[in-house]
Amino acid sequence: MSDINALFAQAHEEVQQLPERPGNLTLLRLYALYKQATKGDVQGDKPGFTDIVGKYKYEAWSALKGTEQDSAKQQYIELVESLKSGAAS
Incomplete structure (x- = not known):
């Protein structure tokens, strides 16, 4: 398993x-x-x-079309780290 996969x-x-549930956009x-x-x-x-929730999920995922999987993993890791540190909500 590569480092990115382990970190992901x-x-x-x-x-x-997480101690607090992030906001809906997060x-x-x-x-x-x-x-x-x-x-x-x-x-x-x-x-x-x-299906409003399904529609928003689909649109959010669709907006990332063409993003490499490793890049998405790195962005996910960074977002989680910012949530843990309280920088994002």
């Missing part, structure tokens, strides 16, 4: 143990980065207007 796995565990960013890092570019059809 550690960050994924740490984000679930949660969307975390979701999108995680999906891009683990699955690559967005897949499937965009949810319809009745």
Whole structure:
């Protein structure tokens, strides 16, 4: 396992143990980065207007289209670190 993968796995565990729940926009960013890092570019059809949460998740993930998986992992790690230090919310 490469260093980036180990750090990514550690960050994924740490984000679930944050003392405060991040705001919705930060949660969307975390979701999108995680999906891009683990699955690559967005897949499937965009949810319809009745699935608001699914629509926002899809759009957040879609905005990262073309981002390399290792780059998404690094951005995810950095975001988790900023959440842990209180720099982001």
